[in-house]
Amino acid sequence: PAGEKTHDLIGVSELIISTALQGVLFCLLGAQPLLVIGFSGPLLVFEEAFFTFCTSNGLEYLVGRVWIGFWLILIVLLMVAFEGSFLVRFVSRFTQEIFAFLISLIFIYETFSKLAKIFQEHPLHGCLKANGSDGEPAGNASAALGNGTWGRSVHKVTGQPNTALLSLVLMAGTFFLALFLRKFKNSRFFPGRIRRLIGDFGVPIAILVMVLVDYSIQDTYTQVGPGGRPRAGQEVRDGPRGSAALSPQKLSVPSGFSVTAPEKRGWVINPLGKNSDFPVWMMVASGLPAILVFILIFMETQITT
Structure with a gap:
């Protein structure tokens, strides 16, 4: 999500490296070892x-x-x-619940916003043709009849009829499976320690199961990039049934130790500006958003954990 909000200026590689180094220093200096230090809901909204x-x-x-x-x-x-x-000590229980609700509300909004975007870019079709496709294909497919293999052509992905439905199923499946596993803690199956373990890790287990389900379905496009296009590093190829099959990669992750978008940035950022001189007034004015970030971090570290 961070890569989408910042146009890959802060992507998966940058987030993993920064949080790893930050986590080591954070824990060695006496902080809480189980504290979430990655992008949370409020911080993601601030970055956007x-x-x-x-x-x-x-x-x-x-x-x-x-x-x-x-x-x-x-x-x-x-x-x-x-x-x-x-x-x-001046923070009441009511404030704690409100802030926790805000974090949950942000993720709920992001989920339904993403789902609405998928339904807009890949609307449901009222009637399909006999060959299972509606309209002309977006690209040209080639077949080598001698060896029975299909040629590969990269094209824009538009109007895939199963994308919205599969995305809805994955979202609902993740929610209901996580809810079931959370309630499994109070069931009578398995010893109490195993039930508590399954209940505490219900959400990660549900996400992992639905990711595997999505990965096993190779003939349905399930990743929406900007403008309906696949992301960098992804490739859409023509399948044998005229459908666009997406390669398994879902995130824009570069190979090796490199930044997400090498053409946009490097590992070291010049504080005086790369393309032009950074305004001095903005250097001073950055203190205001820094106060807002500090309030968010203070609330998360002192209240919600």
Whole structure:
């Protein structure tokens, strides 16, 4: 999701490397070892809003993010020096529940927003032709009759009739399976320790099962990229039944140790700007969004964990 919100400026590779290094330092310095330190719902919304602000004002998003990081370090040091964690005693149980509800609401909104986008780009067909396709194919398929293999042609993916239905099934299946496994903790099957283990890891188990189900279905397109196109590193090939079969890769993950979009960024970001000089006023103004990020992190670390 982070790659979609930032146009691959912060993708899977950057998130894994940064959270891995951050997690090692975070745990070694005495923090909670089970704390989630990746992109959460509120932080993802902040990243999207800040990326939109930088894009609309002609500013470099990553450079601005670096200055937010500098200000965030200063704010955290001041908070630790003056033992600001005591402020958590002013937070009521009601505030905790509201913040937890906000996180859940963000993920629910993202889920249904993604599903609505899939139904718009791949609407259901009222009537299908005899060969199982509606309209002209988006690309040309070639067949080598001598050896019985199909040629491969990359084309735009549009109007796949089974995409929306399969996406709905996967979403509903993940929810109901996770709900069932959470309630399985209170059942009478298996010893109590096994039931608690299954109940605590119900959501990851449900996600893993539905991912395997999606992976096993090779003849239905289930990844919507920008404009209905497959993502970087994905390839759509013509199948034997005239359907567009998607290669198993679902995320834009580069091969080897490299950034998600090498043509856009590198591992080291120049705080003074890459394409042009970063405005001095924005360096100072980055302190305001840094305060917002600190509030989100403080709420998550002190309240929801």
